[in-house]
Amino acid sequence: MARLVFHVDVNSAFLSWEATRRVKAGEPDLRLIPSAVGGDREKRTGVILAKSLPAKAYGIKTGEPVGMALKKCPHLVLVKPDFRLYEASSEDFMAICKKYAPVVEKFSIDECFLDMSDTERVYADPVALAYRIKDEIRDTLGFTVNIGIGENKLTAKMAGDFEKPDKVHTLYSCEIQSKLWPLPVEALYMVGTATAAKLKKMHLHTIGQVANMEEAILRQIMGDKMGLQLHRFANGIDDTPVATAPREVKGYSNSTTLESDVTDRNTALRILLALADSVASRLRADGGKAGMVAVTLRSAAFLDKSHQKKLASPTDITSEIFHVTEQIFDELWDRRTPLRLLGVALGQIAWEDDPQLSLFDEDDGREKARKLDRVVDDIRGKFGSGAIVRGSTCANTPEVGRKHKAQQELMRQKQKMHE
Numbered sequence: 001m002a003r004l005v006f007h008v009d010v011n012s013a014f015l016s017w018e019a020t021r022r023v024k025a026g027e028p029d030l031r032l033i034p035s036a037v038g039g040d041r042e043k044r045t046g047v048i049l050a051k052s053l054p055a056k057a058y059g060i061k062t063g064e065p066v067g068m069a070l071k072k073c074p075h076l077v078l079v080k081p082d083f084r085l086y087e088a089s090s091e092d093f094m095a096i097c098k099k100y101a102p103v104v105e106k107f108s109i110d111e112c113f114l115d116m117s118d119t120e121r122v123y124a125d126p127v128a129l130a131y132r133i134k135d136e137i138r139d140t141l142g143f144t145v146n147i148g149i150g151e152n153k154l155t156a157k158m159a160g161d162f163e164k165p166d167k168v169h170t171l172y173s174c175e176i177q178s179k180l181w182p183l184p185v186e187a188l189y190m191v192g193t194a195t196a197a198k199l200k201k202m203h204l205h206t207i208g209q210v211a212n213m214e215e216a217i218l219r220q221i222m223g224d225k226m227g228l229q230l231h232r233f234a235n236g237i238d239d240t241p242v243a244t245a246p247r248e249v250k251g252y253s254n255s256t257t258l259e260s261d262v263t264d265r266n267t268a269l270r271i272l273l274a275l276a277d278s279v280a281s282r283l284r285a286d287g288g289k290a291g292m293v294a295v296t297l298r299s300a301a302f303l304d305k306s307h308q309k310k311l312a313s314p315t316d317i318t319s320e321i322f323h324v325t326e327q328i329f330d331e332l333w334d335r336r337t338p339l340r341l342l343g344v345a346l347g348q349i350a351w352e353d354d355p356q357l358s359l360f361d362e363d364d365g366r367e368k369a370r371k372l373d374r375v376v377d378d379i380r381g382k383f384g385s386g387a388i389v390r391g392s393t394c395a396n397t398p399e400v401g402r403k404h405k406a407q408q409e410l411m412r413q414k415q416k417m418h419e
Helices: 013-024 066-072 083-100 126-141 153-160 173-180 193-201 207-212 215-222 224-234 265-285 318-332 364-383 402-418
Strands: 005-010 035-037 077-079 103-108 111-115 145-150 168-171 252-262 288-299 304-315 339-351
Touching: 005 013, 005 083, 005 126, 005 153, 013 035, 013 083, 066 077, 083 103, 083 111, 083 126, 111 153, 126 145, 126 168, 145 153, 153 168, 153 173, 168 173, 173 207, 193 215, 193 224, 207 224, 215 224, 252 265, 252 288, 265 288, 265 318, 265 339, 265 364, 288 318, 304 318, 304 339, 318 339, 318 364
Parallel strands: 035 077, 145 168
Antiparallel strands: 005 111, 005 145, 103 111, 252 339, 288 304, 288 339
16 A cells, blocks of 8 residues: 655744734734734844735745845734744644544644554545644644645645645645646755756756656766755655654753853854854764754843744754854844853754755855864864864964964865865
8 A cells, every 4th residue: 555644734833823822812813914923123133933924915034134024014013932832832733633643753843744554444535634634723723734645755745835824735646747747846845046046057947857857867967865866856756754753863052151241242142153163063973954043041130031943954054053043142132131141052953864854955155164164173173172263252262382283274174175
């Protein structure tokens, strides 16, 4: 019997969960007005984490700065993120999924895979079952989901993205040519902007054109690993199992209690860069990539605040991790409260041997950044952890001898990279 997989994805999760809470309290439904989650309206800092369909009509995009979004829609209703609410809502909808599926894999806070293989004696009609699950989540919890149905995780996830919100779609093997192949290449799961541009230079504009390209040519131009995966995904092939038990995933974190309270942004960012550099180095050493970054602040009054941000694709690059760290910090801190502790944590770890790990956004810039990070890691392994200090983190910390030799080694390695 063929496999049968459902992919359940909450529609505009953060905004939907906040809207549901407000509707239950008798307040207006955020989903029906221009609204978004993220940042601070008064300070015009931070980024948009989720937006309503009316906000999307104004051109507001997830990930864009709050200030830019407010220029597009001055009357945008902006609400701050509440990650405790998100975790509770995530547990609620997955509990319903577990009532129906023998195996449920949590893929992220707002999506999961259900392995429904060999359940035809219990559920004769998969589409009817998907509607049943979808409607129970909507009617019981107050928010909507999309459910994609396929014969593997890839096709189930692709099906769920066909049309939103509150929909059920199928993508069976017999439907690959009619439903998947006409889509643009950028719609293929895990194909990013850089890879899409490379494919279009090869005159491959649709998924079908990629699927029908000779695999050997794709591997020659895109690289063996990427070319093979592109060809498989474009043909709807994915052997990844729905995990019966998640791989033991350890997070990576580092924090520091400050000798004196920090009251200026530049000093805080220097410390956060050092912390981000430290956890990223440990992550690379274990062969992992982070899908989430979290920042913790403790005030002089011993009050803790923390936020986390899901990344568009997993990364192990220090500069990318710090960029997100900076965004979260600006959302968290009011620039007035003295800070006693700063911390950075990485979560949702994906491993190098995970077939779902994104292979498709490795443009030249990212590859150079990754190579430089590895050079720095190697030098620290040779000369000690303090041998190389990132950018502005070295302020007021002069050293000679061992550090000078390490800096010379870094310059030699950079020269080799350019050559």
